Amino acid sequence: MGISLRESKDERPLILDPWGLTIVEDYERLYKEFGIRPLKPLLSDIPNPSPEMRRGIVFAHRDFEQILEAMKGCQEFAVLSGIKPTGDFHLGTLMTAKEIVYFQRQGARVFYCIADIEAYEDNDIPFDESERIAVENVADVLALGLDPRNAYVYRQSKEERVKDFAITFSRGVTLATLKAVYGERHFGLYLSALIQAGDILLPQHEDFGGPKPTVVPVGIDQDPHLRFTRDLAQRFKRKFGFVLPSSTYHKLIKSLDGSPKMSKRDPMSYFTLNEPLELIAKKIMNAFTGGRPTVKEQRELGGMPEACPVYELNAFHFMEDDKDVMGLYEMCKTGKIICGDCKRHTIDVVLSFIRDHQKKRLKYIDKAKEIVMQ
């Protein structure tokens, strides 16, 4: 498909770090080193693959076969995702939101976790502040199509079953294991890893009907949580009957400055769904591209969409039709479009989406309040 990645012969150890910056330049190594499987061989078997699957953005998985079986056999399954309520909805949370809406429409029961304990442990956000942020975030998810009637949206800090799972799982977890998975961290972050394991297994709690296949769509940098949780699910299988959770992995969209991951530390490197339209336009206009030094060279050699965050905005999120994405890729590759024109076109597409979204989400604020405060 349209997205291809830079080849890298870099031999640095590949460390996936859910709380920091992960640079994944060579996805192939994931398959060898972490037991993650490519999604491509299953793609033709998925009844109604999402645009992200078709475009190779959702590119890998663990145990997705059992989800596929449930989807095809119309059996019960769950999808779990969530948001760390630290600020406005950005393109990373947008990706996850689209994924859960997709799985909800394929028949999954949704569990959407507001990770306020992690926001506290990792970012020092007090619980009253994360509550306020969560209302905003949930309004975004509703505007993006989540049907609240078949979704359990909850805050970690208020969900006793999650805390109790964490306490139960904590017995026998050694510091060596935690260090191997997460590196040297303070105690609270390890605790929030256990809480997150509780989240991932919550859909299998007896109160929700017990063991069932559960898919957790995440960015590839979040895999350590999955590995850790799958180990715990295995260890507590006899007690709770857990089915090992499945996962899908999406690639991480580049920073607008061309570096591998967007960073909150640099507001020009990303935008949220709720900032002023002019500011978003300005950020895209200033973005790094895969263009050539001169127009002449670009016309002759073509651009490099695979290195271009502006191209990724289109392919990851804002261009609805696969054919348009393919078309843009071809136009760029063959030098038929230059960066200025592409940016202006991208700004139109993005702002049209954002304008529509901002209007919709206003209507959902009250519903979001009701859901979060319940």
Next chain:
Amino acid sequence: MGISLRESKDERPLILDPWGLTIVEDYERLYKEFGIRPLKPLLSDIPNPSPEMRRGIVFAHRDFEQILEAMKGCQEFAVLSGIKPTGDFHLGTLMTAKEIVYFQRQGARVFYCIADIEAYEDNDIPFDESERIAVENVADVLALGLDPRNAYVYRQSKEERVKDFAITFSRGVTLATLKAVYGERHFGLYLSALIQAGDILLPQHEDFGGPKPTVVPVGIDQDPHLRFTRDLAQRFKRKFGFVLPSSTYHKLIKSLDGSPKMSKRDPMSYFTLNEPLELIAKKIMNAFTGGRPTVKEQRELGGMPEACPVYELNAFHFMEDDKDVMGLYEMCKTGKIICGDCKRHTIDVVLSFIRDHQKKRLKYIDKAKEIVMQ
């Protein structure tokens, strides 16, 4: 008073370990190394000191002055203690129970914690089993005089405020701190240390009227929990307004085989309040004593009550009158009583207490059930 301790010039580092065996041979060192203060200088100021205080069994404290002020000024204060529900009530839990009943009668509001999370983390006791054990334990405490009308008895696993305190406190607690206080432990035990900090500060939760002096009467081996909790209380003082918790420390009664601490691993080294009377009698009859190799030597040199677990049974627990304790000490020291006679007399005193207790507690089982299951 009657109890004096072996002098020791041992220079091994003094490590207090709440989850293992602590050998405290030289109490003086506690004052120097851990900032614990002797209780004796305050004793004449305490309006109605307990037998354990008068006898020097409760021998040390932290910040007891603020409890004394509350007692004398009839101000609000709390006492917190608890039991790890791993089995029957033994002489260690008896000591703590007597202490909380004492403070309750001096006007304290009682918080009595059933440490079922610690029982799970430390001893792998499932929560349904610890619930059953807790009912038995609470019946014992009621029989020992706890007035349930002014006491909050709760299970850790059901007390969300305790868990939420633990989560809040966990932020920023480093592994280095935990290792320094508790040694190298698995994650669940560290978590149960944080839960216990939540217990100790629960009386100061806003739901219970907010900050107030709280005394925690414990065995000297439990001081690490206090130090750790006081550090946390200091750190979260601005947020919650905590008063640093006070503590009193009691000496640990010797094992019946003469070694420094009773151990569940050796059932002949201790007895519980609920075992068959004949078995208790047999254990006391078989106990190590501070006697001399021959009756002749004992008559000439006198016995060594300071090394004698049978003497301690009388002094710590079962002899009601201080004068009787003093009398027994003198009789032993001067060779006027030999071990066989002393043991027979001790058995009478102990069995009379136990018989009475076992009868009483039967009446409290239903009330205990109601309290635990609430």
